[in-house]
Amino acid sequence: MNRFDDLLAHAATVKDRHILDLFAADPARAEAFSAEFGSWFFDFSKTNIDAAGLKLLVDLAEKTGVAARRDAMFAGEKINETEGRAVLHAAWRNIYDPYSVDGEDVMPALRDTIGRMQNFADAVREGRFTGQGGRITDVVNIGIGGSDLGPVMASIACTSFADGPRLHFISNVDGAHAHDVLSGLNPETTLVIVASKTFTTIETMTNAETARAWMAAKVANPAAQFAAISTATDKTAAFGIPAERVFGFEDWVGGRYSVWSPIGLSLMIGIGPGYFAEFHAGAAAMDRHFREAPLAQNLPVLLALVGLWHNQVLGHATRAVLPYEQRLARLPAYLQQLEMESNGKRVSMDGADLPYHSGPVVWGEPGTNGQHAFYQLIHQGTRVVPCEFILAARGREPYLEHQHLLLVANCLAQSEALLRGRSLAEATALMAKKGLTGAELERQARHRVFPGNRPSTTLLIEILTPFTLGGIVALYEHRVFVEGVILGINSFDQWGVELGKELALALAPVLEGTSEGAGKDGSTLGLAARIRAARA
Ligand code: F6P
Numbered sequence: 001m002n003r004f005d006d007l008l009a010h011a012a013t014v015k016d017r018h019i020l021d022l023f024a025a026d027p028a029r030a031e032a033f034s035a036e037f038g039s040w041f042f043d044f045s046k047t048n049i050d051a052a053g054l055k056l057l058v059d060l061a062e063k064t065g066v067a068a069r070r071d072a073m074f075a076g077e078k079i080n081e082t083e084g085r086a087v088l089h090a091a092w093r094n095i096y097d098p099y100s101v102d103g104e105d106v107m108p109a110l111r112d113t114i115g116r117m118q119n120f121a122d123a124v125r126e127g128r129f130t131g132q133g134g135r136i137t138d139v140v141n142i143g144i145g146g147s148d149l150g151p152v153m154a155s156i157a158c159t160s161f162a163d164g165p166r167l168h169f170i171s172n173v174d175g176a177h178a179h180d181v182l183s184g185l186n187p188e189t190t191l192v193i194v195a196s197k198t199f200t201t202i203e204t205m206t207n208a209e210t211a212r213a214w215m216a217a218k219v220a221n222p223a224a225q226f227a228a229i230s231t232a233t234d235k236t237a238a239f240g241i242p243a244e245r246v247f248g249f250e251d252w253v254g255g256r257y258s259v260w261s262p263i264g265l266s267l268m269i270g271i272g273p274g275y276f277a278e279f280h281a282g283a284a285a286m287d288r289h290f291r292e293a294p295l296a297q298n299l300p301v302l303l304a305l306v307g308l309w310h311n312q313v314l315g316h317a318t319r320a321v322l323p324y325e326q327r328l329a330r331l332p333a334y335l336q337q338l339e340m341e342s343n344g345k346r347v348s349m350d351g352a353d354l355p356y357h358s359g360p361v362v363w364g365e366p367g368t369n370g371q372h373a374f375y376q377l378i379h380q381g382t383r384v385v386p387c388e389f390i391l392a393a394r395g396r397e398p399y400l401e402h403q404h405l406l407l408v409a410n411c412l413a414q415s416e417a418l419l420r421g422r423s424l425a426e427a428t429a430l431m432a433k434k435g436l437t438g439a440e441l442e443r444q445a446r447h448r449v450f451p452g453n454r455p456s457t458t459l460l461i462e463i464l465t466p467f468t469l470g471g472i473v474a475l476y477e478h479r480v481f482v483e484g485v486i487l488g489i490n491s492f493d494q495w496g497v498e499l500g501k502e503l504a505l506a507l508a509p510v511l512e513g514t515s516e517g518a519g520k521d522g523s524t525l526g527l528a529a530r531i532r533a534a535r536a
Helices: 005-014 019-025 051-063 066-074 089-093 107-126 149-157 175-182 202-216 233-238 262-292 299-313 331-343 375-380 398-420 424-433 438-447 466-487 495-512 522-535
Strands: 034-037 040-043 138-142 166-170 190-195 226-230 246-248 318-324 361-363 387-392 456-461
Touching: 005 051, 005 299, 019 398, 034 299, 040 299, 051 066, 051 299, 051 466, 066 262, 066 466, 089 107, 089 262, 089 466, 107 246, 107 262, 138 202, 138 262, 149 166, 149 262, 149 331, 149 466, 166 175, 166 262, 175 202, 190 202, 190 262, 202 495, 226 233, 226 262, 233 246, 246 262, 262 299, 262 466, 299 318, 299 466, 318 331, 318 398, 331 361, 331 466, 375 398, 387 398, 398 456, 424 438, 456 466, 495 522
Parallel strands: 138 166, 138 190, 190 226, 226 246, 318 361, 318 387, 387 456
Antiparallel strands: 034 040, 040 456
């Protein structure tokens, strides 16, 4: 017995049905299985969800207390129970709303920090804050995970709005990353932002030391060209960054939810405080929709329910996110952390084993590049991969609108091909037209069959702007939240990343040859010995 039993029973009766039959039976299906949010349209009609299934899904959201949990989150309750923390990242994009934690109004400090960020960003952009060689030309954000992916993803998405210094990002502890970024820059006109919620993350602190040494070789006072973003202001001071360039935030903002907070400073410098405020406003609009729309018309809830139907009910283990928008190229990577670090959990809130699967594997690439890489498997592989297309009706370059039309046509064609497929009879007719006959005709035709009946959804937005980007990111944040509530897990901790970190620290002396590595397995010791020999 588990909370998906009714849905599993329903799915057993409909799983072999063709989605095209649902369209044939209901001419209004496209409208009925879709939802609007302003000018956006979310179409989930190309899935095998019918009216009875949708009702069971919405009932599940009601029974599992999604609305109450959502309200508890916005009320500042400590819903991150394993860490004893509130979850209030939304406060950073709703800066005139009241939010408190433990009865304390958290907004005055937050507004003060936003004001300081805006002043600093303007000073950098206007050349009032300079490097030791003049106006800042380049900003390097050093961070990893949530302290990197949000600003990277958003800065690419906002390319057409960028009019500040060039932005660069260093995340990997692989020295090649720091080398490749820094070697192209002038230390005298570069600002380095060290972004780390904890200010202890080894990758970030190592890269920060490297950047400081790189700068010290050329400028007299490297600390004067450093800024820091963290919840640990004692540690930023110990690193030598003056308090006026430290932008703090509280532990009730999770790393992967932190792009709205000072972690977004590099983006703010790149696009300016005005567009950054629009990024916030787009997310705030989605927050209002999430808090106010009925569950059955609520976009984050619907995305979550479709995801649960595909993963926990039908058993499809992965989900492809396919933005037909080049500037959302890093959105799949961003969503990987958001979804998989949040909902990749094997126990429920009370510590019991989950009787169903945790969140899906999320992956993807922008269209049309993906079409020429992995869509083969999506169309003809033996496993079903539910696809989520994201599409803007208009491109950002009017003079290239003819290319945008081609992009849109490709996106619609892919979801149509997944739905419709190509039967053996159709493939045979095609091959016969080419003059094939007999056994060869049959063999060649079989290779050209597409099973079809493969599910996809399409999120159609009007055009990509900082405002719509904010809405998209908040949409996915809330979707992850709803999935987590229905699964009964804590979406806001990440204990699963700890073990590897601990073991990496213990392995460093083994690689250096100062520890025997007692108790380690033969494979790890064997690899370490070969690496030691190669480095000797
Ligand atoms: O990978 C674990 C994690 O804690 C993420 O949740 C976080 O985004 C990342 O490391 C970076 O952490 P910090 O901002 O504290 O350096």
